[in-house]
Amino acid sequence: MQLRQTACILLGAALLSCGTDKSTNMVFDPTPEETGDGTSADETPVIESSFSFIQEAIFTPSCATSGCHVSTYPNLTAGQAHAAIVNGASSAGSAQPLVKPGDPDNSYLLLKMTGAPGILGNRMPLGRSPLSEAYINSVRQWIERGAPND
Secondary structure (H helix, E strand, O other): OHHHHHHHHHHHHHHHHHOOOOOOOOOOOOOHHHHOOOOOOOOOOOOOOOHHHHHHHHHHHHHHOOOOOOOOOOOOOOOOHHHHHEOOOEOOEOOOOOEOOOOHHHOHHHHHHHOOOOOOOOOOOOOOOOOOHHHHHHHHHHHHOOOOOO
């Protein structure tokens, strides 16, 4: 008798753990509101695409303060970076500027950040983990918007 009661309790607990309040197919996919960042669980978060954000979140910590792009072209320190990269010459030659406003696919800076085929040297940031997709998308969107100094 005690074995039967234990089996019923375990079966009941198992059945209760199977249900969800989100769907009838028992798959839980959080809505954007539930992830807390405006995205669903399988999307890249949307982050700001202003130049000031890119300077603060990417260039200053990953490029300028690391010592790579302070005295070395392009200077990516705050107050210098925008003028240095927008229509600035790249190591790929004048036909492909570092940032070509409105054209991320022909902006050498973005190609270096993604490690695209045909770049000279290595993917940036050198010696560090690649930038997240969210950061790369932020740079892409900024270039698509015309690379304003915002």
